[in-house]
Amino acid sequence: EQPSAPSPIAAPLRELPWGQLNFLHTTDTHGWHGGHLQEAQYSADWGDYISFAHHLHKRADDDGSDLLVVDTGDRVEGNGLYDASNPKGKYDLDIVKQQSIDVLTVGNHELYQRNTSDREFNKVVPDFKNSYIASNLDIYNPKNGERTPMAQRFRKFTTKNQGIRVIAFGFIFNFQGNANNTVVQPVEEAIKEQWFKDAIDDKEVDLFLVAGHVPVRDSPEFDAVYKAIRDSNWDTPIVFFGGHTHIRDYRKFEKKAWALESGRYMETLGFLSISGLGTGKKDEVEAAASPDYKRLYIDNNLYSLYHHSGKNASTFDTELGKNVTKAIHEARKKLKLDHAYGCAPHDYWLSRTPYPSDDSILTWLENQVIPDTFNFTKIPSIILTNSGAIRFDIFKGPFTIDSTFLVSPFTSGLRTIKDVPYSAASKVLQLLNNEGQILLPDLAAVSQTDRVDLDQLRAPFAPVNEDTFFHAHTSHAHDLALEHHQTFLGRKKDGDKDKDDTPQVPGYTTKDDAGTDGDDTIHQPIKFYQVPNCISSNVSFPAPEYAAAYGPVNFRPVHISTPEKVDIIYNEFIENWILLALEYLGEKREKKDTSAVLEGKSMTDVISDWIKKSPDWACPKEKDV
Numbered sequence: 001e002q003p004s005a006p007s008p009i010a011a012p013l014r015e016l017p018w019g020q021l022n023f024l025h026t027t028d029t030h031g032w033h034g035g036h037l038q039e040a041q042y043s044a045d046w047g048d049y050i051s052f053a054h055h056l057h058k059r060a061d062d063d064g065s066d067l068l069v070v071d072t073g074d075r076v077e078g079n080g081l082y083d084a085s086n087p088k089g090k091y092d093l094d095i096v097k098q099q100s101i102d103v104l105t106v107g108n109h110e111l112y113q114r115n116t117s118d119r120e121f122n123k124v125v126p127d128f129k130n131s132y133i134a135s136n137l138d139i140y141n142p143k144n145g146e147r148t149p150m151a152q153r154f155r156k157f158t159t160k161n162q163g164i165r166v167i168a169f170g171f172i173f174n175f176q177g178n179a180n181n182t183v184v185q186p187v188e189e190a191i192k193e194q195w196f197k198d199a200i201d202d203k204e205v206d207l208f209l210v211a212g213h214v215p216v217r218d219s220p221e222f223d224a225v226y227k228a229i230r231d232s233n234w235d236t237p238i239v240f241f242g243g244h245t246h247i248r249d250y251r252k253f254e255k256k257a258w259a260l261e262s263g264r265y266m267e268t269l270g271f272l273s274i275s276g277l278g279t280g281k282k283d284e285v286e287a288a289a290s291p292d293y294k295r296l297y298i299d300n301n302l303y304s305l306y307h308h309s310g311k312n313a314s315t316f317d318t319e320l321g322k323n324v325t326k327a328i329h330e331a332r333k334k335l336k337l338d339h340a341y342g343c344a345p346h347d348y349w350l351s352r353t354p355y356p357s358d359d360s361i362l363t364w365l366e367n368q369v370i371p372d373t374f375n376f377t378k379i380p381s382i383i384l385t386n387s388g389a390i391r392f393d394i395f396k397g398p399f400t401i402d403s404t405f406l407v408s409p410f411t412s413g414l415r416t417i418k419d420v421p422y423s424a425a426s427k428v429l430q431l432l433n434n435e436g437q438i439l440l441p442d443l444a445a446v447s448q449t450d451r452v453d454l455d456q457l458r459a460p461f462a463p464v465n466e467d468t469f470f471h472a473h474t475s476h477a478h479d480l481a482l483e484h485h486q487t488f489l490g491r492k493k494d495g496d497k498d499k500d501d502t503p504q505v506p507g508y509t510t511k512d513d514a515g516t517d518g519d520d521t522i523h524q525p526i527k528f529y530q531v532p533n534c535i536s537s538n539v540s541f542p543a544p545e546y547a548a549a550y551g552p553v554n555f556r557p558v559h560i561s562t563p564e565k566v567d568i569i570y571n572e573f574i575e576n577w578i579l580l581a582l583e584y585l586g587e588k589r590e591k592k593d594t595s596a597v598l599e600g601k602s603m604t605d606v607i608s609d610w611i612k613k614s615p616d617w618a619c620p621k622e623k624d625v
């Protein structure tokens with residue numbers, strides 16, 4: 001772990017369900033390869049993950065089983081280690097490549113910006129030459145402009161010790177928000193291609209491995225792949241590894257097909273094992289009628305990693321793991337990620353507090369950051385931003401360069417549409433938040449533009465279903481972490497009357513299709529709240545008129561005047577939605593009617609500029625960083 005990372009907190013653990021074929025799975029790491037430096041529960045880094053995988057490989061070699069490592073995309077955007085360098089990923093991509101990964105896919109965040117996907121093609125695909133799979137993604141080759149598959153469409157390989165014959169695919173969900181240098185082929189179309197039909201027709205295969213930046217539940221894409229495989233290969237076991245919705249989840253398709261999703265932000269190392277698979281060595285190993293699938297969501301901290309690898313502080317680190325940890329530290333230093341712009345006076349939560357409330361980030365943006373930033377415009381304005389642009393909580397204490405990218409890494413600039421009748425402008429928020437009679441899918445359906453992606457307005461933690469929403473969010477051991485406590489939270493021993501066995505570490509309490517025993521750490525549950533798609537602030541509106549209604553002391557407003565016209569200001573990422581809402585409201589505007597505001601600064605710039613200037617956020621002298 002990083003030198004400044006808080007020590008992990010001991011807690012009761014469930015055991016690793018080791019089997020014949022074992023998997024480690026990461027997804028949606030979003031650059032958090034240095035681990036969580038303010039949360040002890042997730043404080044291990046990518047170097048530790050490398051050491052961990054090494055020990056599990058060794059275990060597999062020793063007992064003749066196998067281990068495969070999978071990553072399902074969104075490795076970029078969301079942490080200073082990736083976002084603070086120029087070019088982005090200057091250090092992070094070389095750090096990630098040190099892990100040996102068997103199956104790797106793209107995510108939507110690798111495709112928003114042309115530069116990111118070009119670099120993915122020119123660097124990351126060659127870095128993972130044998131394992132990068134792009135079953136439904138093409139790119140216009142930056143060298144010659146020719147459309148070409150991003151990477152191989154599938155791969156067939158045999159596991160090292162057992163000789164299990166695996167065919168692996170790598171999909172991305174039917175994403176439409178990509179830059180125009182890539183082409184995402186709808187999954188339902190890709191599976192009609194001959195190469196796919198031939199691959200699933202193969203009878204010399206013991207397991208289909210479907211990796212994808214695709215949610216495992218309510219997933220038309222994985223449902224289509226499952227059906228296609230079963231139509232041509234009725235019995236061969238299938239395993240899915242998914243992502244994108246940032247949750248822990250495990251779905252049963254049927255007894256020979258399960259799907260694992262392993263959270264987000266390097267909080268979770270997903271583990272899955274299958275026993276009872278057939279192998280190429282037919283004489284030696286007979287396939288079971290019903291292979292046994294098991295899963296464990298490992299909290300990414302050294303306490304868990306030591307335990308599951310049977311190592312301790314003096315035996316855990318490998319040479320490579322240590323070097324990668326060091327490289328992360330060096331990169332963080334070069335990027336000055338610990339430099340503080342100010343100090344947060346208290347914690348601000350994205351979804352762990354009701355909205356609106358005093359400790360909600362969205363309320364803080366709406367009531368303080370946005371009005372203070374835009375009050376220079378003396379024109380009445382409605383400023384809108386999507387809550388999805390905000391990615392993480394702010395903890396009391398130093399708000400650093402790194403924090404800026406944790407909270408909002410995106411570069412899309414702020415734009416304006418001028419002179420919109422207030423009667424229409426004031427209804428845009430309601431439309432975008434699905435609060436009126438017309439809902440977003442209806443708006444999307446009437447869209448003339450083909451670049452409106454429903455996913456864009458998805459709130460940052462839009463639930464897959466209520467259960468997964470309430471059970472699948474970030475745990476947060478922050479208070480303990482900041483004090484560097486090493487608290488033993490073991491279960492009650494016989495005769496230990498004054499201790500109870502209630503879990504003490506707050507965190508995930510996942511409920512999935514296999515039950516409630518998936519989290520390795522037995523956590524105290526955390527409550528999460530829904531947040532709206534978008535928030536808005538009115539700035540430079542006429543002051544309300546007051547009248548003395550109850551005598552000279554008690555005044556109350558009698559007339560709140562509204563402007564006739566306003567400027568709408570918004571984050572460019574939601575521009576298509578704003579235009580669509582205005583069109584629906586009878587105020588059609590086009591791209592040419594929009595212009596940059598604040599010289600095209602992003603929400604990220606707005607937040608850090610505000611923090612630098614705000615006296616309430618000045619760091620106390622003795623704590624200055």
Ligand SMILES: O=c1ccn([C@@H]2O[C@H](COP(=O)(O)O)[C@@H](O)[C@H]2O)c(=O)[nH]1
Binds near residue numbers: 573
């Ligand atoms: O430029 C951007 C890009 C993305 N967003 C927000 O992020 C989500 C998608 O993130 P996932 O991690 O894939 O869920 C998108 O829906 C937007 O809310 C953004 O605001 N700006």
